[in-house]
Amino acid sequence: MAIHPVIAAVTERIRRRSQPTRQAYLARMTHARRAGPVRKSLPCANLAHACAAAGTSEKAALTGGEAVNIAIVSAYNDMLSAHQPLETYPAILKQAAAEMGAVAQFAGGVPAMCDGVTQGEAGMDLSLFSRDTIALATAVALSHNVFDGALCLGVCDKIVPGLLIGALAFGHLPVIFVPGGPMPSGLPNAEKAKIRQLYAEGKIGREGLLEAESRAYHAPGTCTFYGTANTNQMLMELMGLHLPGTAFVNPGTPLRDALTAQAGRRAAQLARGEHLAPLYEVVDERSIVNGMVGLLATGGSTNHALHVPAIAAAAGIVVDWDDLAELSGVVPLLARVYPNGSADVNQFHAAGGMGFVVRELLGGELLHREVRTVAGSDLADYAQAPYLDAEGQLAWRDAPATSGDMTILRPLADPFSADGGLRVLTGKLGRAVIKTSALKPAQHTVQAPARVFDTQEALQAAFKRGELEHDFVAVVRFQGPRANGMPELHKLTPTLGVLQDRGFKVALVTDGRMSGASGKVPAAIHVSPECLAGGPLARVRDGDLLRVDAERGELTVLVADAEWAARVPAVPDLDGEHWGCGRELFGFARALAVNAEQGGGFIAACPPPSVGAPVMAVEVGA
Template sequence: MSLHPVFQSVTDRIRKRSAASRRAYLDGIARMRDEGPLRGRLSCANLAHGFAACGPTDKARLRGEPTANIGIVTAYNDMLSAHQPYESYPEFIRETARALGHTAQVAGGVPAMCDGVTQGRAGMELSLFSRDVIAQSTAIALSHDMFDSSVYLGICDKIVPGLLIGALAYGHLPAIFIPGGPMTPGIPNKTKAEVRERYAAGEASREELLEVEAQSYHSAGTCTFYGTANSNQTMLEAMGVQLPSAAFINPGTPLREAFTREAVARAVQISALGNDYRPLGELIDERAIVNAVAMLMATGGSTNHTIHWVAVARSAGIILTWDDMDQLSQIVPLLARVYPNGEADVNRYHAAGGNAYVFRELLEAGLMHGDIPTVVEGGMARYAEEPKLEGDRIRYEPGPRASADDAVLRPVSAPFEAQGGLRLLRGNLGRSLIKLSAVKPEFRTIEAPAVVVDTPQALNRLHAARALPQDFVAVVRYQGPRANGMPELHSLAPLLGMLQNQGRRVALVTDGRLSGASGKIPAAIHMTPEAARGGPLAYLREGDIIRLDGEAGTLEALVDADEWQRREAAADTAPAPTDYGRNLFGYNRANVSPADQGALSISCGPATTEGADWDYDAEYDLGADEAALASPHESKDN
């Protein structure tokens, strides 16, 4: 199937824009690769340190003839439900590698914080920067020159992007990501949301709310809604760096164990000492990045990835922009309804056909690159297959050609919506993003006065004082990366959702993040430039009329131009972050890049800035693509 012309043109533009930085990146990993397995180049003292704690069998292999040594980078802790299953993985991986005649060592651990615990708390101001700490920690773990291949134990939010960025710094090493799987279903997500809104209205007790939350988040595994953690899994598979259909197998099952066993065997085979060398830095090219974005749009995934995948791409020398994402979203249809974009959880999504079904639909519609190399032989076609357990091994067979539940999954020929779940908003307030897939069409446009606050707590206080207008746009500013680390503002969702349920028209505009679990109200998020950089949000005043049109992709303050020019920026009234560890991240806040450049507080990718401020609209005449955008699927076979 030939590619959709817009899909191909976006890929080509990314390739052209990234030519210099991608070349510099590939040259760098080629130099590392050409030095060969570096363990053999260590001095005797270096090498002895590296295997000192190993048992006799592993020690003999590490000091003798070259055998593959797999570096394990783990984000295990037993406070995160998603990461608790990883406790036993290192020993299982070591045993599996040993049985194959090779070795494995835990190279290092990385931090893993839970946004579900830190929502609305001071710790959330460390959340975004934890991604960069994880990337640095991964690089430190791999710095010992002991490894020929690598596997990554991480699932959630900032953890997978951080692991990816760190792994790409060692792009000459093959890499496979090993998920732990989602928890089994709890109470319906709709029920949980309803109790949250009743609590916000003072109609439910804390005990009732805690009970419903405990029934929802009830066991080991990822949270079952389709937030950032589970979006990570589908995007990893779309790039071909995780085994096909590995994402949503529950923890503690024979099939989950078989996937881990197979990942270890494959990590050996694709090492430089195996027979099928596949370094990560060569696998993740512009086609893989575009595949990941297409999967994000088709499944209505997390808005957080509009930041994270820009950063991941730059780590591989690839310059991805919000304009690219916006254009892809306009041609990739929404094929899945999973909470918060629907009522189903990821278990029901997987049972309906899951990733294998979506991949086949996108590949056949020309909305995914099928020719990319992956960690398995056969390319992306393998990701449209379904795993079956045969003894203790995995056997693949053709994936489903029809959805088992059309309330959850639909084909390209009859999607939930013709466009994906994301839209770029432009206007005199800057550039921001909105997740349309979670918002009903009748709520996607609003014109109302601004209620301007600098913290989410201030909005809650106004509500408690009954001081909010009937209809309004909540502007929560000074929440960007430079201001306070860009915390998620998901704690506002129950309040604003409750007000919308009352028949009021409400929306959110912010330079902060919302969440992978963003809800049903229109929310213009990641506003760039942020208020702390002198962005337009700093000039808004209480009562200014704001018009947000999600369908048209516009966001405007309807303020007289002369009046706007006379205004001075409002001061940030937030207290200095000197507690709860926030003071340790002052350097990150001062040096972080804007949200649309990945909100990076570390050096990332090759040492070149060419293309960093690419002017997408000025460089290309998009007129040739506008007809295809107007009718997204008619030209897919051209």
């Protein structure tokens, strides 16, 4: 099949760059695949332990050695709306597996924290590291080594990347991801953002803000804006790890339950050898590129500039930000979903959703079509939408040929913009990424004096004192993974948005993260190397003239070279940043964190010396 020359060139560059690490990974996976299910050769006492709690029929199937056994790994908890629906899924999946003559066992749970709950709180410092913790927990769940396939249940920000990184250590197994779906639409996102700004300005009180937030986040399911959680679901579709059209079906509906059951049946088929699709064959250089194309075409979360390299590394594939930037130059923006527009994901789904996007991208030769997926070997399967027929049976049909709402979703011939809106910035201050899809053209370049802060709270305090009523570039430093775990600086969005709305030219430069729902204010984020690893951002002083230029890809400080070289980097005061709310347990993670372009966590893939060596190894980032 024909493919756009830039897509082909980026894919080939990734393939060549990754050859040593990818070949080492594949050697380990093929070795594990040849070994077959360990369950069949387990000593009797081990096998008895593995099925002691199983029912009579399941025990007979497992000890007989012929039935396949599917692991269920879930991020269920009933505090977080996105994961609460997962409570009932294991029973559905077990029944579906039994219909196929298979067994499904709940292998383990993984932690699932919510950035929405921890924003601006101490727990946010554990957020990025929770991804790697989830990967480890997934590996522990599968380490009993009695499974022939796996079903991974998760939705939100770090959970899906963590599940996938962990599952890739068992890439010889077929793995299907099972999402929960978004909650029904509540308070419109634009109105929610306006109320947040009114609160930041002191024009409404806590009671009014809480009432609005409760109308926005009001039911089981994923938050309806297009942040990191919903971007995860897009990514799983484009990488062929969901059943087609699964991402944005609401929980608690007959269609959602039918899709969940079908995931269980399909996992049993794959594990039994019908249309076998081991994870290591699904996740390759082409599927990683397809995921990046989907990220750009839909205006997805900037957090995936961290997650995609980390996922790729777990499969022995080396991806960097230049790959994303080059793809962004040829992938048009087809969707406007909040914060890149006013619509939510339910409206996006109703307008044509993922099936429409996939068909348009395939038609423009912007996706690799002939790739292995959990549905088959052609990505065109994902240009379809699921439905229940007149008998209530699950079926698929072609996605709509035209957009149901041109303000939300557009065809390739008439995109919202000609590029994907993600740029890489380089210069005296290091490397960073900036999301431009929600910015006006006049906001693409900001040159203004620096105001330097070591915390987002310090910036907010300056705002409340009336000290920020001017053009400036906010530098919020010592927010990288080694400093404090790289928390999202979501609280800055309303504050900087207020100042921008007042007519001031403002921008943010930080070695931290912004929310996956950010984008209104120009933000050069993930600056690498981070300040605590010798990054030049630690040399910036109040009043330095900074230039953030998304058009030219420039992130620099206009200070004479001699003066700049003579400056002594600032020393952070991190007292109180490393203890409380469990942060003291993650000192090792901060010490071992790799840089943002490698994923920012404490797990990094490296080539093993031989087959049989550990799949994942820890390395100290530069």
